[in-house]
Amino acid sequence: MVKLLRSDFRRLWRSKLFYLGITAVAASVAFGLINNVHYKRIMLNLEIPIDNILFLGTLVIGFAIAIFTSFFVGTEYSDGTMRSKVVVGHNRSMIYLSHFLTTTFAAVFMMVIGTAVIVVVGIPWMGSFVTSCTILLPQILCCLLSIVALNAMILLLAMLIPSKAICAIVCLVLVMVMTNMISPTLWSKLEADPIIPEMSYTDSEGVVHTQPEQPNPHYATGTTRTILQLCYDMLPTAQMYQYGYDKIPKNIHLFPLYSVLFIGVLSTVGACAFRRRDLK
Amino acid sequence: MEYVLTTSALSKKYRNFEALKDMTMHIPKGSIYGFVGRNGAGKTTLIRVICGLQEPTSGEYTLYGISNKDRRIAKSRHRMGAVVETPSIYLDMTAEDNLKQQALVLGLPSYERIPEILKLVGLENTGKKKARHFSLGMKQRLGIAVALIGNPDFIVLDEPINGLDPQGIVEVRELILKLNHEHGITVLISSHILGELSKLATHYGFIEKGHVVKEISAAELEAVCRRCIKVEVSDTKALIRVLDRMKKDYEVISDTQANIYGVVVLSELVLALAEEKCDLLASHEQDENLETYFINLVGGGENG
Structure with a gap:
């Protein structure tokens, strides 16, 4: 295992894609920071603390992970070097684990750099943190765990789809759908008001029509609400979505548990599937 | 081994x-x-x-x-x-x-x-x-x-x-x-x-x-692919005597057939056999190599 890790980390430090990923995350975060501050502080005259945008990187890191992990692992397939490891007797589960640890390190490193950009650029501009360290630090750790969970999902695909290009496309589309469609949909369903308030309007003849207060048919209740909430709290992209939008997530205390479960299940499934896979 | x-x-x-x-x-x-x-x-x-x-x-x-x-x-x-x-x-x-x-x-x-x-x-x-x-x-x-x-x-x-x-x-x-x-x-x-x-x-x-x-x-x-002439004769004992005299490498494969390896001048062989009152009934040149051996082994009919 140590041999595989040393080999994978050597490749990581020499990977242009890794440095490109760091640069892309840092640049996107810097752009997001400037845009956010400019819009809210200058256009809307709103004072926003740096705490609110600390996790801005979560909105882009998913895409960086999708590209980096699929290419990093895909290269092993396209260059045939995955075979070299198996031929000399390395256990496939260990190969999987080594890739998991290496790509996880890369993903976390990218996020840390992105967050560092916010801290370094943001503090002189917006002032220091309002939230205390004891609250902020667990949040940061939970956020990093979500990133690890997302990487576990991408890695599963990367280890099972031998084509680098197809895998990158699948991962990108998946992250895009999960981040930009599933997460906002879950949010809107869970945040919907249970009651549609009373509404009045006057028609062209001056008659006032009143629609009484009524229950919102789209408001999820019972089991549906539980499932939606579970998805919203468990999916790594949904967790990251919650970190990225100005608020402390409601069920943040459950996030680490869900992330660890997510990582455990996906990695076990991935390693088992990889072990049974016929390599070419 | x-x-x-x-x-x-x-x-x-x-x-x-x-x-x-x-x-x-x-x-x-x-x-x-x-x-x-x-x-x-x-x-x-x-x-x-x-x-x-x-x-x-x-x-x-x-x-x-x-x-x-x-x-x-x-x-x-x-x-x-x-x-x-x-x-x-x-x-x-x-x-x-x-x-x-x-x-x-x-x-x-x-x-x-x-x-x-x-x-x-x-x-x-x-x-x-x-x-x-x-x-x-x-x-x-x-x-x-x-x-x-x-x-x-x-x-x-x-x-x-x-x-x-x-x-x-x-x-x-x-x-x-x-x-x-x-x-x-x-x-x-x-x-x-x-x-x-x-x-x-x-x-x-x-x-x-x-x-x-x-x-x-x-x-x-x-050994299998060596250039040889497969001959059929009426008396293999006579053939053996002739081939020993001619110092040829050979292999008797049946009562009437033998493989003779190397270059063989057929006219000399026929004359020598005639002296031993032995008839040369047939002769076929065999020149196999890896390719022909493989084709013979697996059959050349199907396209690979």
Whole structure:
């Protein structure tokens, strides 16, 4: 295992894609920071603390992970070097684990750099943190765990789809759908008001029509609400979505548990599937 | 005889297609084992199976006497290297970096063998050139170098000369011979370029439709393929006397038939036989080589 890790980390430090990923995350975060501050502080005259945008990187890191992990692992397939490891007797589960640890390190490193950009650029501009360290630090750790969970999902695909290009496309589309469609949909369903308030309007003849207060048919209740909430709290992209939008997530205390479960299940499934896979 | 690899009733099925059927083969230690078969005969499948890339559906194989069902097989794999189909090299790395990468995978304590291996495969002067920019022959040799870095005593080469230019073919051939003769490495080499294989192999395994139809040593094959005249005579005892007198190499194959090896002047033979009151009833020239032997063995009707 140590041999595989040393080999994978050597490749990581020499990977242009890794440095490109760091640069892309840092640049996107810097752009997001400037845009956010400019819009809210200058256009809307709103004072926003740096705490609110600390996790801005979560909105882009998913895409960086999708590209980096699929290419990093895909290269092993396209260059045939995955075979070299198996031929000399390395256990496939260990190969999987080594890739998991290496790509996880890369993903976390990218996020840390992105967050560092916010801290370094943001503090002189917006002032220091309002939230205390004891609250902020667990949040940061939970956020990093979500990133690890997302990487576990991408890695599963990367280890099972031998084509680098197809895998990158699948991962990108998946992250895009999960981040930009599933997460906002879950949010809107869970945040919907249970009651549609009373509404009045006057028609062209001056008659006032009143629609009484009524229950919102789209408001999820019972089991549906539980499932939606579970998805919203468990999916790594949904967790990251919650970190990225100005608020402390409601069920943040459950996030680490869900992330660890997510990582455990996906990695076990991935390693088992990889072990049974016929390599070419 | 000591064998590096043996397979016993090895089978591999892909859904409804049986790529290997009860395959049994033996690779002697120190040999260059030429694995001959048409395209799709199962050569690469067997190589994938013995390299651990795919699991056999049934049967077993042993590597240095250790069965694939034994957990210790992983350890015996440390003693082998392989180039399966395309060379396993990182294209965005130099030759030296590729070897360093594989040295780490193997957990080698130092990189001190790298210059020696690069020299052995003739890539010592490639400097900072990335493998992506190597010629096909150079990539192939780098693939072999990667397979050699762990100091294996068995290497598996799947179609190593496919697509190479004449110069590349000569380079790879000389490298394989050098590895076998000077370093005592056992080589399993699959190819359907029989002319090239005949310049290398000490043993052959002929595969057809996932089954090894014949295993034969190069010496035995040479004996079978020697240029000879098959003659049919009325009295083989008289023929033997004549051939002994003429100092010819021969083999009596039945009461009336014999193979005479080397150049035979038929008129001299007929006269000599006549003196012994023996008639020459028929003669056929036989000139087999690896190609014709293979075709005769597997039948040339089907297109590969």
